Amino acid sequence: MTGPDLLGRRALNRATLARQLLLGRACLPVPGALEHLVGLQAQAPDAPYVGLWSRLGEFRTTALARAVEERHVVRVPLMRATVHLVTAADCALLRPWLQPVLERAFAGQAFARRLGGAGPGDVVNAAAGLLAAATMTRAELGAALAGRWPEGDPRALAYAATYLLPVVQVPPRGIWGVTAPARWTLAESWTGRGPRRAAPGQLVLRYLSAFGPGTVRDMQTWSGLTRLQEVADRLGPAVRRFRDESGRELLDLPDAPRPSPDTPAPPRFLPEYDNVLLSHADRSRIIDGRRRVPLPPGNGGARGTLLVDGMFSGTWSCARSAGTATLHIETFGPLTVAAAREVSDEGGRLLAFIAPRSDPQVVLAVS
Numbered sequence: 001m002t003g004p005d006l007l008g009r010r011a012l013n014r015a016t017l018a019r020q021l022l023l024g025r026a027c028l029p030v031p032g033a034l035e036h037l038v039g040l041q042a043q044a045p046d047a048p049y050v051g052l053w054s055r056l057g058e059f060r061t062t063a064l065a066r067a068v069e070e071r072h073v074v075r076v077p078l079m080r081a082t083v084h085l086v087t088a089a090d091c092a093l094l095r096p097w098l099q100p101v102l103e104r105a106f107a108g109q110a111f112a113r114r115l116g117g118a119g120p121g122d123v124v125n126a127a128a129g130l131l132a133a134a135t136m137t138r139a140e141l142g143a144a145l146a147g148r149w150p151e152g153d154p155r156a157l158a159y160a161a162t163y164l165l166p167v168v169q170v171p172p173r174g175i176w177g178v179t180a181p182a183r184w185t186l187a188e189s190w191t192g193r194g195p196r197r198a199a200p201g202q203l204v205l206r207y208l209s210a211f212g213p214g215t216v217r218d219m220q221t222w223s224g225l226t227r228l229q230e231v232a233d234r235l236g237p238a239v240r241r242f243r244d245e246s247g248r249e250l251l252d253l254p255d256a257p258r259p260s261p262d263t264p265a266p267p268r269f270l271p272e273y274d275n276v277l278l279s280h281a282d283r284s285r286i287i288d289g290r291r292r293v294p295l296p297p298g299n300g301g302a303r304g305t306l307l308v309d310g311m312f313s314g315t316w317s318c319a320r321s322a323g324t325a326t327l328h329i330e331t332f333g334p335l336t337v338a339a340a341r342e343v344s345d346e347g348g349r350l351l352a353f354i355a356p357r358s359d360p361q362v363v364l365a366v367s
Contacts (some may be wrong), residue, residue: 005235007213007242011204012285013310018257019210021055022268022307028056030067031087038094038210039086040133040275042075044300045174047271048085053353054268057230061176066176070190073148075169076160080224081105082273095166096195099204101224104165118150120160123149127161128186134169135183138162166195179299200231205238205253207279213242213252213308217281244282253258265310266344269350272296272304276311287312291332301354306331310341314367316347316356330367340364 017023027035029069029232033056034040034348040048053059062188076091078084081102086094106112106120115123130136131146139160149157166187167187172180188194207219214222216229232239252258270276277286277293286307287293294315296303298349301318306329310360314331323324335343344362351360 005242006245008245008261008288009285010310011258012213012244012250012258014261014263014265015252015257016211016276016285017265017310018087018259019212022276022310023259023263023265025057026347028325030056030059030063031072033138034073035084035090037086038206039078039084039090040175040279041117041273042085043273044271044298045075046176046299047273047304048174048300050269050271050301050304050354051274053350054270065175069171072189073172074187076167076187077102079165079222080278080337084123085174088193091187091191092193092196093198094203096197098223098225102163104175105224106160109159111153111156111159114153114156114159116146116157118149118152118157120164123157123160127157127165127346130162131165131167131184131186133186137146137181137183141184145348153276155326163209165327175308176301201235201238204228204235204251208239208251208253209256211275211279212256213250214259214280215244215248215250215282218279218336220283222275222279251339265307267339267346269316269346270307271300271304272298273300275307277305281304282358286310300310308335308341308343316350320355320358323359324361325351325358326361327364329362329364331364332367334366335364 033052041049042048049061050062052064071088072157073085073087074091075083078098126145126148127141138158139272142158145157146152146154162184167184168187168190169182170179170185173182204219207222208214216232219228220226238309239251240254242252244250273295288311305312306314306316314329316327316329319326344364347362348360
């Protein structure tokens, strides 16, 4: 299939990298970048700091930490029922849309069958009263709820509350370099913003702005929502329609950037769980073959993935000992001399960001 409406894999790669601010670092404030990206994965609390460092010029950890402390941005379960870092405005906008995703995710867990006879709605109401009075960890919330439903599993009761009730995690969780338990409170009381229900197509358009061009399945993979085809069909001239190399329909914003496939893509170090690797049903635009994306445990900021020429090409980790920080980079195959030099140089800049007071060493090897 040929023609002006065909977008090959490399064209999709460059378009997505441009939307994700990974072709060139952008000059944006932290809240503006997060709204453009529709948030960053934040299961690992320090991961968004590395994600923003790779995307923004002159980014400093204090800029994001201050935004978290001042409640301009929040950590909240959203897309795919995972914790994301979003602006307070996007929390109010997105959370109502994703309620079905969170309900479905909780219903599929064993916890949903361990509530000790409590109805989910009753648990939500009781938890709302508790969290209105004080922030709580899941352990504290579960113990308090178990006082009312002693036959219930305290962990199950707490998970029901944090999945089904609009809640956010509060600092110091999410502050760079601080290890702190996740404490929860009500989203509306923390942000001062009530829920806003936007037009159905707005979520699709936001996705395309950050991740497009994309299929309806891509949008559903990113969000966890279903039946988005009905929404897409009603968008009319708000979207332009293309085809990929397999003939699948791609939607995009008419004026969104679609750079030439020959546009250079510099190496980029991404944190664990970065959305650019997880937000398409067909990941071939950025991942060769069926390679799995590693999802390591931990607080983040010390390991992640590597893009070379726009593709997932390796992993990285940082080890510290006796004042030295060593960045270990393992690529899936050999690099050209020029690419190896660029990766090592960018790795040195990463070390200067995550370990600024250490003696830096970069070790590059083929996995």
